[in-house]
Amino acid sequence: MSTIRDVAKRAGVSTATVSHVINGTRAVSGQTRVLVVQAMKELNFVPSALGRGLRTNSLKTVGFVAADLTNSFFAHVFRGVESRAREANYTVIVSHSDEDVGHESEAIQNLIAKGVDGILLAPVRSGLEDAEFYQEISVPIVSYDRRLTAVNIPSVVTNSQDAVREAINFFKARGHERFALIAGKQGLSTTLERGQAFEQAASPHRHWVFYGDSRYEGGVHAARWLSEQPVRPSVVLVGNNLMAMGLVVTLQEHYPEVLSSTVLITMDEEPWTSFVRPPLSVIVQPTHEIGVTAADLLLQRIRHTDVPLLTTLPCRFVARTDPVTAGHPLPDDESGPTS
Amino acid sequence: MSTIRDVAKRAGVSTATVSHVINGTRAVSGQTRVLVVQAMKELNFVPSALGRGLRTNSLKTVGFVAADLTNSFFAHVFRGVESRAREANYTVIVSHSDEDVGHESEAIQNLIAKGVDGILLAPVRSGLEDAEFYQEISVPIVSYDRRLTAVNIPSVVTNSQDAVREAINFFKARGHERFALIAGKQGLSTTLERGQAFEQAASPHRHWVFYGDSRYEGGVHAARWLSEQPVRPSVVLVGNNLMAMGLVVTLQEHYPEVLSSTVLITMDEEPWTSFVRPPLSVIVQPTHEIGVTAADLLLQRIRHTDVPLLTTLPCRFVARTDPVTAGHPLPDDESGPTS
DNA sequence: CGTTTACGTGTAAACGATTACCTAGGAGGA
DNA sequence: TCCTCCTAGGTAATCGTTTACACGTAAACG
Numbered sequence: 158m159s160t161i162r163d164v165a166k167r168a169g170v171s172t173a174t175v176s177h178v179i180n181g182t183r184a185v186s187g188q189t190r191v192l193v194v195q196a197m198k199e200l201n202f203v204p205s206a207l208g209r210g211l212r213t214n215s216l217k218t219v220g221f222v223a224a225d226l227t228n229s230f231f232a233h234v235f236r237g238v239e240s241r242a243r244e245a246n247y248t249v250i251v252s253h254s255d256e257d258v259g260h261e262s263e264a265i266q267n268l269i270a271k272g273v274d275g276i277l278l279a280p281v282r283s284g285l286e287d288a289e290f291y292q293e294i295s296v297p298i299v300s301y302d303r304r305l306t307a308v309n310i311p312s313v314v315t316n317s318q319d320a321v322r323e324a325i326n327f328f329k330a331r332g333h334e335r336f337a338l339i340a341g342k343q344g345l346s347t348t349l350e351r352g353q354a355f356e357q358a359a360s361p362h363r364h365w366v367f368y369g370d371s372r373y374e375g376g377v378h379a380a381r382w383l384s385e386q387p388v389r390p391s392v393v394l395v396g397n398n399l400m401a402m403g404l405v406v407t408l409q410e411h412y413p414e415v416l417s418s419t420v421l422i423t424m425d426e427e428p429w430t431s432f433v434r435p436p437l438s439v440i441v442q443p444t445h446e447i448g449v450t451a452a453d454l455l456l457q458r459i460r461h462t463d464v465p466l467l468t469t470l471p472c473r474f475v476a477r478t479d480p481v482t483a484g485h486p487l488p489d490d491e492s493g494p495t496s
Numbered sequence: 497m498s499t500i501r502d503v504a505k506r507a508g509v510s511t512a513t514v515s516h517v518i519n520g521t522r523a524v525s526g527q528t529r530v531l532v533v534q535a536m537k538e539l540n541f542v543p544s545a546l547g548r549g550l551r552t553n554s555l556k557t558v559g560f561v562a563a564d565l566t567n568s569f570f571a572h573v574f575r576g577v578e579s580r581a582r583e584a585n586y587t588v589i590v591s592h593s594d595e596d597v598g599h600e601s602e603a604i605q606n607l608i609a610k611g612v613d614g615i616l617l618a619p620v621r622s623g624l625e626d627a628e629f630y631q632e633i634s635v636p637i638v639s640y641d642r643r644l645t646a647v648n649i650p651s652v653v654t655n656s657q658d659a660v661r662e663a664i665n666f667f668k669a670r671g672h673e674r675f676a677l678i679a680g681k682q683g684l685s686t687t688l689e690r691g692q693a694f695e696q697a698a699s700p701h702r703h704w705v706f707y708g709d710s711r712y713e714g715g716v717h718a719a720r721w722l723s724e725q726p727v728r729p730s731v732v733l734v735g736n737n738l739m740a741m742g743l744v745v746t747l748q749e750h751y752p753e754v755l756s757s758t759v760l761i762t763m764d765e766e767p768w769t770s771f772v773r774p775p776l777s778v779i780v781q782p783t784h785e786i787g788v789t790a791a792d793l794l795l796q797r798i799r800h801t802d803v804p805l806l807t808t809l810p811c812r813f814v815a816r817t818d819p820v821t822a823g824h825p826l827p828d829d830e831s832g833p834t835s
Numbered sequence: 836c837g838t839t840t841a842c843g844t845g846t847a848a849a850c851g852a853t854t855a856c857c858t859a860g861g862a863g864g865a
Numbered sequence: 866t867c868c869t870c871c872t873a874g875g876t877a878a879t880c881g882t883t884t885a886c887a888c889g890t891a892a893a894c895g
Binding site for chain 2: 873
């Protein structure tokens, strides 16, 4: 690996000149520029990001903390992030929190030690007492998926509450009168908001709320709980795709009659939601756009540009109805996707 | 951010001592150690990876190049990589190749410029003429999923050929006599090997090979091709999960009779493969272990330890049979998963 | 003709760690 | 007593860049 000094020597100029040629930070005569460029070619010189990073205190790297990349929600968000980051010549370091407060802290520590310029985070904490924790972080942060209230940190979220309301109303209008919510991990802003929207939309009617843990096992428990109800809801909204899978697998295996007689709605489109019989209705979040937007905001913060504290992206509700469970169609119902 | 000098001053020692306390590279008296540790705590000092990296010429960072992280195969491999890397105090930068030679080169360039200590790669190239390209890379490389023949680069692959043979034989033993392979992108070692294994296992009987492109669209085309055959195969093996999905979706929508009358086998377990009716049989690769192993090998190479040039991990064939399509059961057949 | 102004370039000090080399004091052996 | 060896610790060079400052020349301006 050749250094900037090697290039300077070969081109017969100073390292300053070489640096300025590379970065275009100072006028350099045509002749000299040619000489330098040629020398760089010949030595196939690549400037060391380390040297530069040490001096400028920026490695052009950002951290991305996901709960779990094998969850396709996060994988798609990440692709959005990565595409934007690459355009801006940044690279992305990925860490997992696995919805664990300790893991999250550790991940953030590591990222900071690595000298990242900023961090994208789906925060596991949300309480007021945690505000301090996030506030003390010494690099710019943008939160995605989950809102960080009471903290001066920009968040990119979706209006899933509206979608929840739309979904419940959709089936209400078709005659359904008993609704349940399988809620996610308590404390997450998404859980809270979706819970409120659900309460609000379902409240004139009978409704249930079961608190899961946002993991596959939560869905398994929910299935058991569901099957034990003397009177069962006819519409079940699941607040997260992992729980939905646990629920469906368990129902399919042990309580097939529950599965076939209940309308299920879940978050986040995945292939299997349409392959299951009956198929699941879905609240689709703009995952890629979440990533792109969050990355944009982070890069702006890194450049010290002011950014809005809350960005809300729209969801799309896709109804997949089934003759048995859908309820009675509306006069103008085509049972296709709705917006 | 405080530096090692601040710590040294506060503890009343030299930077050398602080450094040695941090790294345990030299004997330090108990007293002094306590002083230093306390000073670090008080300033909550975190050593800069940049400074260290510049000096030691290692950022403790590795690059991970996937075709596409939204493909759960790569996501799971990545988790394996990340867990091992974290244990060894390395962080991981992720890039995508999208099976594109240009993207791959770019990704590798960027990683090297960022000063990674090594690269994990699912190489898009494989020909002899490409050997040179990979050989010229100036940091240690380990290839995963795909074998890099004729190049002095360690590979971690699976014995999917054995699994392919096992799968075909499984259905041959149940009376099937017409087999097809939907092969992946040409040039990948996996495509070649699985093709050979398929040929070998199916060749006494009538068989077809359709070349897809390892993407969703390849499956769509394959579905059309399949439906157009005057005599259709009764067992279809798909060489990659994206194509399998394209195939199933298209069949389900346009040619349901083909779907219900054909045994489908695919690579890599995903939730939807068991939700589809009829369910798909699957060749399960040890994805997490691939990641762990590849990471291990890379870290060893970084430490200049010799490693084997080829590591092969075993696959598992999971048969999911359906009364209509399975063929006649063997005398002792329980239709469960086989090893 | 003296004074700006502009332009092109070089010198050398950072950035934050690691580490080769050196110093000094005390213990132990001959 | 002298020499050797061990232990504990300091000094300062170094890694590869960027960049503040200085310098010299030539053109432009009054």
